[in-house]
Amino acid sequence: DAGVTQSPTHLIKTRGQQVTLRCSPKSGHDTVSWYQQALGQGPQFIFQYYEEEERQRGNFPDRFSGHQFPNYSSELNVNALLLGDSALYLCASSYRDSGEKLFFGSGTQLSVL
Amino acid sequence: GQQVMQIPQYQHVQEGEDFTTYCNSSTTLSNIQWYKQRPGGHPVFLIQLVKSGEVKKQKRLTFQFGEAKKNSSLHITATQTTDVGTYFCAAPNTGNQFYFGTGTSLTVIP
Numbered sequence: 001d002a003g004v005t006q007s008p009t010h011l012i013k014t015r016g017q018q019v020t021l022r023c024s025p026k027s028g029h030d031t032v033s034w035y036q037q038a039l040g041q042g043p044q045f046i047f048q049y050y051e052e053e054e055r056q057r058g059n060f061p062d063r064f065s066g067h068q069f070p071n072y073s074s075e076l077n078v079n080a081l082l083l084g085d086s087a088l089y090l091c092a093s094s095y096r097d098s099g100e101k102l103f104f105g106s107g108t109q110l111s112v113l
Numbered sequence: 114g115q116q117v118m119q120i121p122q123y124q125h126v127q128e129g130e131d132f133t134t135y136c137n138s139s140t141t142l143s144n145i146q147w148y149k150q151r152p153g154g155h156p157v158f159l160i161q162l163v164k165s166g167e168v169k170k171q172k173r174l175t176f177q178f179g180e181a182k183k184n185s186s187l188h189i190t191a192t193q194t195t196d197v198g199t200y201f202c203a204a205p206n207t208g209n210q211f212y213f214g215t216g217t218s219l220t221v222i223p
Contacts, residue, residue, distance in 0.1 A: 033210065042201055042213040043156065056208045090155060101146060101158040102203075102211060 004093050004105035012111045013081050021076040021108045025093030031055075032074040033102065034066060035090040043090055049074050050096065078110075086112045117145075117204045119214040127222050132189040134217035136202035143205060145185045147176060148213075151198040156213075159187075159200075192221045 005024045013019050025032050031050045035043035045058035049068035068074045072093075078085055088109050092102035117138045126132050136145065144163045148156035160169055162178035162185060169176045175188045189196055199218045203211040 035213075042216045045210055045212055048208075048210050056206075056210045058210075058212075092156075101161060102148075102156075103158070104155040106155050 004091055004103050006089075006091050006105035006108050008108060009106065010109045010111075012113060014113050015081055015083060017081050017112075018077065018079045019081060019110060021078075021089050021091075021110075022073065023076070023091030023093075023105060024073045025091075026103045029093035029095050029103070030072050031094045031096055032068060032072065033092045033094070034074070034076045035092060036060070037088040037090055037107070039087075046076070081112045083112050086110060117202055117212065117214040119202060119217050121217055122215065123218045123220070125220045125222060126192050128194060129191050132192050132196070132219055134187050134200050134202075134219075136185045136187075136204075136214050138183050138204060141182050143182075145178060146203045146211065147185075147187055148201045148203060149198050150201065150216075154198075156201060189219075192219070194221050194223055197221050 004026050007022045033048040034046040036046055037043045046060050046064055047057040047066055048055045052068045063079045065077045088107045090107045091105045094100045094102050117136050119136050144161055146161045147159040149159055150156045160176050165182050166180045167178040173190045177186045185202055187200055199216045201216045202214040205211050
């Protein structure tokens with residue numbers, strides 16, 4: 001039973017570029033949440049996808065966008081990268097938006113130079 | 114989003130000593146979850162508390178949810194080096210999206 005998988009594991013970009021991060025949820029899960037974790041900080045909620053729609057959004061600008069596919073996998077896109085976007089991006093899956101526990105992937109470490 | 118504050122931010126203990134981290138909210142919570150993140154790792158679910166005054170134990174870990182459902186604590190008895198990591202509480206907003214606390218980083222000195 002595969003857990004949550006994220007790709008790539010590491011990424012280096014320069015300011016102004018665009019990036020796409022990918023996530024496959026745990027088998028049987030239909031909800032994907034994305035979090036940004038800066039060094040030494042707690043995960044910050046970006047947004048959540050269920051039934052291919054964005055359910056709710058945290059305090060992040062429109063440069064951050066996402067998508068969920070029919071197979072429940074998800075992408076996080078960040079446009080016009082800033083130095084401050086450097087962080088660990090975590091994907092968490094769960095079953096429906098019912099407050100069930102979150103299963104996290106290992107994350108994508110993004111460095112913006 | 115939901116705001117939960119955790120204290121302390123850092124804690125260094127000698128192996129064998131006890132450890133406690135506290136999570137506080139200004140609003141009543143429907144439930145609260147606790148996660149552990151090892152250095153270089155990702156958060157791993159530990160437990161969910163739902164009922165007022167609830168106490169749950171997992172071996173040396175004791176989790177408590179306050180009577181007013183505005184605070185929670187995690188207590189570790191006789192810490193071991195395997196307990197090293199950052200402990201986060203997480204609380205849901207009205208849409209059941211979870212917001213994480215600031216975390217308590219635990220260092221265990223052998």
